[in-house]
Amino acid sequence: MADNSVSPIPVAPVGLSSRAQRFVEVDGIRVPRQDIRRHRDAWIEHRIPAAEIDRAADFQDRWGGLALPPAPFYEGGPRILDADCPEGSAAEGWSFPAGNCRVSMAYGFMIGPEGAFGIGAHRWTPLHASTDGWVESLALAAHATRWAKAVTRIKGKAVESLDLGGYELVPEVQGVTDTWWRGKDSLIALYRGEAVGLDAPQCLEAHVYEGLDEWGLHGG
Structure with a gap:
């Protein structure tokens, strides 16, 4: 009912x-x-x-x-x-x-x-x-998409070459396999779940949100 x-x-x-x-x-x-x-x-x-x-x-x-x-x-x-x-x-x-x-x-x-x-x-x-x-990750993706000046999608092996030096984990998304990272003026979302769960490394994907100001980086 x-x-x-x-x-x-x-x-x-x-x-x-x-x-x-x-x-x-x-x-x-x-x-x-x-x-x-x-x-x-x-x-x-x-x-x-x-x-x-x-x-x-x-x-x-x-x-x-x-x-x-x-x-x-x-x-x-x-x-x-x-x-x-x-x-x-x-x-x-x-x-x-x-x-x-x-x-x-x-x-x-x-x-x-x-x-x-x-x-x-x-x-x-x-x-x-x-x-x-x-839900926090969905909210952050919607927020970053709205405020970023550029969004780049990186797939497969190229994801492993991302340099996260100078970035810090975004704690509220409570990332396990998937994580979000915050830099000086950018956010990076790493989606590893399909690659791990399906044994499919080609499914690795990262979304890089660039050109964010202080509100765009935090906004919450």
């Missing part, structure tokens, strides 16, 4: 940067979300741990039904953030879906055993340490 009490204008979850809050509230849409707690008894009968069901339900409370603009990589990311039935085992750990893909893809978006946001293909690959980090 859908939760139809949700306003289409989202209120950003507590804990995001001011930049990400603006992004969620200005560019996001909240659609009715499914109440996954109604499946609790059936899932427990299928030996899914109650703690994992609660974890998926907590995700749904915070993020469920939130539709954000497409990401600049990963074919846009999930169409709508939306949890579903956890899957896994005690030995391997439990994950649950984070939302359906926008197009047919070789992997899905998942929330991993430790709460990381990532992709699941033939191996689990965490992109950001939390869904907050994924």
Whole structure:
């Protein structure tokens, strides 16, 4: 049963940067979300741990039904953030879906055993340490695209030759496999998830945003 009490204008979850809050509230849409707690008894009968069901339900409370603009990589990311039935085992750990893909893809978006946001293909690959980090990365990409004087995409082996000397990690995106770096007047996004998760080094990609002033570099 859908939760139809949700306003289409989202209120950003507590804990995001001011930049990400603006992004969620200005560019996001909240659609009715499914109440996954109604499946609790059936899932427990299928030996899914109650703690994992609660974890998926907590995700749904915070993020469920939130539709954000497409990401600049990963074919846009999930169409709508939306949890579903956890899957896994005690030995391997439990994950649950984070939302359906926008197009047919070789992997899905998942929330991993430790709460990381990532992709699941033939191996689990965490992109950001939390869904907050994924949303922060979307907000930063939208912000950088707006304010940069030039945007360059670098693909494959050329990514490895990028010189990050003088750059510092952007902490709010909570990067694991994917990271953002801030320099004097530029930002660099490194997208390694597909290359790692699919064993496909040709999928490495970096986006370099140049010509940013102080607002363009921080803005949050």
